[in-house]
Amino acid sequence: MTKLKLDDLKKIRDRVHNETMLREGGATAKVTVHMGTCGIASGARQVMEALMEELTLAGRRDVTVTTSGCIGLCSEEPLVTVEILGQEAIRYHFMDKNKMRQVFRRHVLEGEIQTDFALGKGTEHKE
Amino acid sequence: MIRFRSHLLICGGTGCHSSGANEVKKALEAEIRKAGLAEEVRVVETGCNGYCAAGPVMVVYPEGIFYQKLTVADMPQLVGEHLLKGRPVERLFYREPAKKEGIPGMLDIPFFANQQLIALRNKGLIDAEAIDEYIARDGYQAAGKALLEMTPAQIVDEMKKSGLRGRGGGGFPTGVKWSFCAATPGDVKYVLCNADEGDPGAFMDRSILEADPHSVLEGMIIAARAIGAHQGYIYCRAEYPLAVRRLNIAIDQARVYGLLGDDILGSGFGFNVEVYQGAGAFVCGEETALMRSIEGQRGMPRPRPPFPAVAGLWGKPTVLNNVETFANVSPIILKGGDWYASIGTETSKGTKVFALTGAVHNIGLVEVPMGTPIRDIIYTIGGGIPNKKKFKAVQLGGPSGGCIPEEYLDTPCDYEAIIKAGAIMGSGGMIVMDETTCMVDMARFFMDFVQDESCGKCTPCREGTRRMLQILEKICHGHGVPEDLTLLEELAGMIRESALCGLGQTGPNPVLSTLRYFRNEYEAHIIEKRCPAKRCAELVKFVVNLEKCTKCGQCFRACPVGAVSWEKKQPARIDRAKCIKCLTCISTCKFDAID
Numbered sequence: 058m059t060k061l062k063l064d065d066l067k068k069i070r071d072r073v074h075n076e077t078m079l080r081e082g083g084a085t086a087k088v089t090v091h092m093g094t095c096g097i098a099s100g101a102r103q104v105m106e107a108l109m110e111e112l113t114l115a116g117r118r119d120v121t122v123t124t125s126g127c128i129g130l131c132s133e134e135p136l137v138t139v140e141i142l143g144q145e146a147i148r149y150h151f152m153d154k155n156k157m158r159q160v161f162r163r164h165v166l167e168g169e170i171q172t173d174f175a176l177g178k179g180t181e182h183k184e
Numbered sequence: 185m186i187r188f189r190s191h192l193l194i195c196g197g198t199g200c201h202s203s204g205a206n207e208v209k210k211a212l213e214a215e216i217r218k219a220g221l222a223e224e225v226r227v228v229e230t231g232c233n234g235y236c237a238a239g240p241v242m243v244v245y246p247e248g249i250f251y252q253k254l255t256v257a258d259m260p261q262l263v264g265e266h267l268l269k270g271r272p273v274e275r276l277f278y279r280e281p282a283k284k285e286g287i288p289g290m291l292d293i294p295f296f297a298n299q300q301l302i303a304l305r306n307k308g309l310i311d312a313e314a315i316d317e318y319i320a321r322d323g324y325q326a327a328g329k330a331l332l333e334m335t336p337a338q339i340v341d342e343m344k345k346s347g348l349r350g351r352g353g354g355g356f357p358t359g360v361k362w363s364f365c366a367a368t369p370g371d372v373k374y375v376l377c378n379a380d381e382g383d384p385g386a387f388m389d390r391s392i393l394e395a396d397p398h399s400v401l402e403g404m405i406i407a408a409r410a411i412g413a414h415q416g417y418i419y420c421r422a423e424y425p426l427a428v429r430r431l432n433i434a435i436d437q438a439r440v441y442g443l444l445g446d447d448i449l450g451s452g453f454g455f456n457v458e459v460y461q462g463a464g465a466f467v468c469g470e471e472t473a474l475m476r477s478i479e480g481q482r483g484m485p486r487p488r489p490p491f492p493a494v495a496g497l498w499g500k501p502t503v504l505n506n507v508e509t510f511a512n513v514s515p516i517i518l519k520g521g522d523w524y525a526s527i528g529t530e531t532s533k534g535t536k537v538f539a540l541t542g543a544v545h546n547i548g549l550v551e552v553p554m555g556t557p558i559r560d561i562i563y564t565i566g567g568g569i570p571n572k573k574k575f576k577a578v579q580l581g582g583p584s585g586g587c588i589p590e591e592y593l594d595t596p597c598d599y600e601a602i603i604k605a606g607a608i609m610g611s612g613g614m615i616v617m618d619e620t621t622c623m624v625d626m627a628r629f630f631m632d633f634v635q636d637e638s639c640g641k642c643t644p645c646r647e648g649t650r651r652m653l654q655i656l657e658k659i660c661h662g663h664g665v666p667e668d669l670t671l672l673e674e675l676a677g678m679i680r681e682s683a684l685c686g687l688g689q690t691g692p693n694p695v696l697s698t699l700r701y702f703r704n705e706y707e708a709h710i711i712e713k714r715c716p717a718k719r720c721a722e723l724v725k726f727v728v729n730l731e732k733c734t735k736c737g738q739c740f741r742a743c744p745v746g747a748v749s750w751e752k753k754q755p756a757r758i759d760r761a762k763c764i765k766c767l768t769c770i771s772t773c774k775f776d777a778i779d
């Protein structure tokens with residue numbers, strides 16, 4: 058890898074923007090498991106394992122799974138964010154393996170938001 | 185011995201029994217035998233699972249699938265599909281009871297709506313282990329600007345304009361600190377990041393490092409450019425393994441991209457960072473002790489001056505800033521000091537991150553504009569006090585800080601206003617306490633912490649804090665005398681004036697602030713030999729108040745040593761010969777009926 062110049066930063070930004078924003082790059086859904094210490098302590102690893110198993114079972118290549126840090130609401134961990142192309146993100150709280158399986162099968166695969174487990178929709182980042 | 189490939193844990197609690205678990209279990213076992221699986225799967229009856237309303241319930245391992253509302257009629261399908269063919273029967277899966285209301289927008293949730301994110305701008309949005317995702321959120325743009333378009337003096341000016349003050353507790357203006365170090369001549373200088381975070385109850389810095397390590401690295405690069413340093417260290421406690429790991433990953437990725445190392449972004453400027461793990465002594469968060477520790481010596485403070493900006497790490501000019509301070513730098517460089525200074529109050533600019541914890545609904549991390557009343561943080565964002573308890577006080581600044589009682593809850597987040605109210609902004613620990621907290625016991629806890637963490641170098645801190653602790657223990661045990669309060673105040677004054685470093689100088693603060701606002705509690709302990717919050721076991725009588733007792737028997741069930749006797753429709757009685765004064769009955773009783 059050669060060293061970056063300022064232009065390269067902009068190129069990376071644009072490329073990743075597209076990927077993470079689900080606009081292009083082929084992904085239609087992204088699932089983020091929030092894995093700070095608080096999340097891990099309350100079971101985020103198990104949630105992630107269940108998610109990976111489900112993903113393998115489903116064999117879907119257009120679903121990306123990623124991790125991120127704490128969103129601040131440590132008392133409601135494990136938290137998971139599901140983003141489907143063209144729809145508002147949904148944040149789920151107090152997740153466990155079973156809820157994760159259900160969210161994956163019903164929301165990610167079939168588009169049916171699992172209202173019972175949801176904390177909120179959209180994002181808290183005002184921009 | 186047979187090794188089973190699957191375990192079926194069927195609930196045998198009373199609830200599930202009455203909803204037919206027994207019959208279901210028999211039918212299940214019969215189906216298993218019929219399918220010839222008796223040697224492969226094992227049915228186990230367990231204690232109550234807790235989801236009685238959905239019973240009979242069963243969990244199937246290794247998959248961990250939770251079935252609910254099982255009937256005898258479901259068993260052939262369950263065995264045939266799940267156990268034989270490995271296809272879990274979805275229609276029997278557990279579902280949480282449906283909520284009637286729709287899903288609120290994140291910004292309709294008060295916890296999020298009232299925050300403003302600068303230091304935490306990337307929280308929950310990016311993968312902390314993927315530098316590209318940081319770059320996608322304008323990461324390293326500020327470093328590019330600082331290195332390619334600005335002079336060191338311009339960087340310092342922008343920081344001064346922003347009004348950013350150190351978030352590690354001292355609140356010293358960051359731009360001014362950088363300007364001192366920039367003005368000190370020398371070819372070897374250092375930039376240090378303080379990630380020691382020793383305050384009990386604080387987790388702001390850990391969270392930033394775990395969620396967004398590059399924001400700290402970028403702030404350090406900009407600081408290095410401003411003062412002319414080429415080497416930096418992040419002093420992070422070893423008890424933060426995830427933070428250390430993510431920092432090291434971030435550093436490696438930044439090196440590969442040439443964002444650390446020589447000639448960053450083709451600017452000709454070079455800077456490197458290493459993580460140094462501390463062993464977790466509180467005093468090592470103090471700047472001179474921290475530098476000793478990095479030098480490989482025992483972490484003990486030394487008198488200042490000389491200040492680190494003149495003679496710091498290995499005697500070289502050094503800038504030390506806190507994690508959160510560095511996380512604020514990139515947005516300031518990108519959007520300008522004026523933008524940052526437009527947020528907040530006259531003397532306190534920008535936002536502050538707090539670790540909200542204790543007796544509050546939403547325990548977590550919040551970032552609010554300076555000037556936000558503390559009441560809003562606890563009630564609007566924090567959701568108030570759980571279990572219908574009354575608010576008593578909030579402790580800010582940990583062992584160096586003080587508490588703020590109800591009367592001063594409208595104090596805004598502002599360095600000076602909080603000092604006026606008898607506490608300090610501190611690094612952001614915010615511990616909420618309800619009426620069940622004894623303020624004398626709380627002061628004793630922090631004094632115990634301080635005397636434990638005292639490095640022992642100077643006499644006032646080593647001996648003084650121990651003496652103060654002994655007096656507080658005496659009061660908590662019911663042996664206090666009225667003169668103790670004056671003695672505490674006198675000692676506090678002396679330690680404040682004469683201790684070598686901030687640890688001792690601020691150590692008496694929790695005692696002084698509780699004496700200021702809760703003197704009556706001290707007096708109750710000393711004069712009436714009574715602990716109003718019923719936390720100091722020696723001062724609790726452990727006698728059931730017959731007027732208040734509702735005969736519910738909760739204390740009887742909770743007592744771990746069988747010291748409480750109770751029968752239906754009879755008040756409880758405590759056998760004081762058996763009682764070990766563990767206070768379990770007191771915390772269990774909802775009616776305040778044990779004196």
Ligand SMILES: Cc1cc2nc3c(=O)[nH]c(=O)nc-3n(C[C@H](O)[C@H](O)[C@H](O)COP(=O)(O)O)c2cc1C
Nearest residue numbers: 350351352378381382469470471505506509686687
């Ligand atoms: C006993 C003691 C412990 C400290 N612990 C920390 C700490 O854990 N983290 C921190 O950033 N600053 C801590 N400080 C403050 C540092 O000495 C220093 O002021 C600060 O790191 C400077 O950075 P800032 O200007 O960005 O706040 C502590 C100070 C004392 C006296």
